[in-house]
Amino acid sequence: MLATAALALSLVVRVYDAAGLAPGDRAAALSVAGAILGETGIAVTWRDGGGCGDAAEQQERSRNDPVFPPEIIIRIVTAPQTPSGSLGFSLVDVVQRAGTLATVYADRVADLARQGDIDVGRLLGRTMAHEVGHLLLGTTRHADSGLMRGTWTTGELRHERPLDWMLRREDILDMRRGLAARARLAKPDRVVAQQGPGTSNLNAEP
Numbered sequence: 750m751l752a753t754a755a756l757a758l759s760l761v762v763r764v765y766d767a768a769g770l771a772p773g774d775r776a777a778a779l780s781v782a783g784a785i786l787g788e789t790g791i792a793v794t795w796r797d798g799g800g801c802g803d804a805a806e807q808q809e810r811s812r813n814d815p816v817f818p819p820e821i822i823i824r825i826v827t828a829p830q831t832p833s834g835s836l837g838f839s840l841v842d843v844v845q846r847a848g849t850l851a852t853v854y855a856d857r858v859a860d861l862a863r864q865g866d867i868d869v870g871r872l873l874g875r876t877m878a879h880e881v882g883h884l885l886l887g888t889t890r891h892a893d894s895g896l897m898r899g900t901w902t903t904g905e906l907r908h909e910r911p912l913d914w915m916l917r918r919e920d921i922l923d924m925r926r927g928l929a930a931r932a933r934l935a936k937p938d939r940v941v942a943q944q945g946p947g948t949s950n951l952n953a954e955p
């Protein structure tokens with residue numbers, strides 16, 4: 750926990766759902782992600798961006814409710830037809846150390862949740878918080894432990910150790926710095942793809 754004297758920060762996250770999440774899963778995911786990110790002292794306001802596929806609807810929405818930096822966008826989609834892969838990825842500008850767009854694969858999250866015997870919404874929320882972490886940290890690296898580690902196993906999901914799903918103190922401080930710096934950022938002009946937490950090694954124990 751941060752000291753209560755820490756400066757309050759806020760972040761707007763727009764969620765575009767092209768995967769057609771169940772309302773209960775979506776609500777659970779936002780609650781879980783908001784709670785994890787709340788540990789950083791960052792208050793998240795979620796905005797519903799609607800689906801990704803309806804161009805006319807998106808145009809209307811962007812007219813009425815334009816996206817402003819330093820907002821973050823998470824799009825939730827169905828993964829390409831590959832047998833396995835990351836749960837999501839973020840586009841991170843490694844020079845500016847920031848990013849705006851994250852993608853989360855709803856079907857891969859659902860598959861892993863089923864294998865790990867945990868609630869889909871909870872795993873989805875953790876994945877969303879992980880990707881927001883990448884965007885605020887502005888790094889392609891993963892941590893050795895905690896939410897920002899690079900591989901999540903079914904064993905870890907089943908054991909439900911709180912430390913596995915929390916941000917490390919250094920990540921919290923860096924995310925706060927990253928968010929504070931976002932307002933001063935020029936528009937990123939160079940991005941690289943960053944893989945999210947992997948789904949390999951599914952049967953390994955933590």
Ligand SMILES: [Zn+2]
Pocket residue numbers: 879883891897898899944945946
């Ligand atoms: Zn990652």
